[in-house]
Amino acid sequence: MISYISGQVIDQEEGVLTILCRGVGYEVRCSENTLGDIADRKVVQLWIYTHVREDVFQLFGFSSKVEKRLFLSLLSVNGIGPKLAIQVLSGAPLDIIIDAIEAQDVKALTRLPKVGKKTAEQMILTLRGSLITEEKAEKALVSKPHQEIISALVNLGFRNSDVEDVVANLPVDIEFEQGVRESLRQLSN
Known part of the structure; x- marks a missing residue:
């Protein structure tokens, strides 16, 4: 292969x-x-x-593993082969397709090329709850020390999005205390 x-x-x-x-x-x-x-x-x-x-x-x-995973997920849906799956992926950005499936939005899915109501319903039935977004994939890759640093800073009252941006720039092997100190220094600027 x-x-x-x-x-x-x-x-x-x-x-x-x-x-x-x-x-x-x-x-x-x-x-x-x-x-x-x-x-x-x-x-x-x-x-x-x-x-x-x-x-x-x-x-x-x-171009990304996330798109390939979504393609493979679409192949698991009854009635969708590789050509239709590629057309579906061409119809909208990946996050829009995933959001439509998760929100059970049949109307949005039927706007995709060659997707009728039955296919849209089958996509929702088969895929809802099982799709991973790029954002979720990146968060899953966050190291345990980084997760602990994020948790500590959020508990101190900082916004999660600000904290994640700062912690993402820290070295992977940073110690907890040093990571918190460095993050606090950056967040206070």
Whole structure:
């Protein structure tokens, strides 16, 4: 299986990139979100989903792991294959799609390309509560000492968003006391 490609874009046509990687040109289908992320770049790095059937071998590319995860989640929905999943991802920013599913907003989902009421309802039924946003993914990666520093500063009355911004800039291996002191110094400026 191919899971990642890094190479030079040598051709682009309607949602399909041809990427030259070590002398081989790979045809990779991408969503409009990914195409927007990599616009004007000569060299790209994409996370890949390899779709293999008896008569088809296709590559689907994504600029982020979050987009690839959402694509794979969409494939678990009855009636959604890779081509429709890419069209869905092209229809709106990822956070809008995820929010619509979590809010059970059938009307918003039916505005996506090729998504009717039944497909929208099936998406909600299958995916609601199981999707991860980039913001949630980043918060999950916060180290335990950083979580403790954030908790201490929030308990002192600082806003969570301000504290997270400051703590994100601290070294990963910082001691708790030193991290609190440094964060307090930055927050008081």
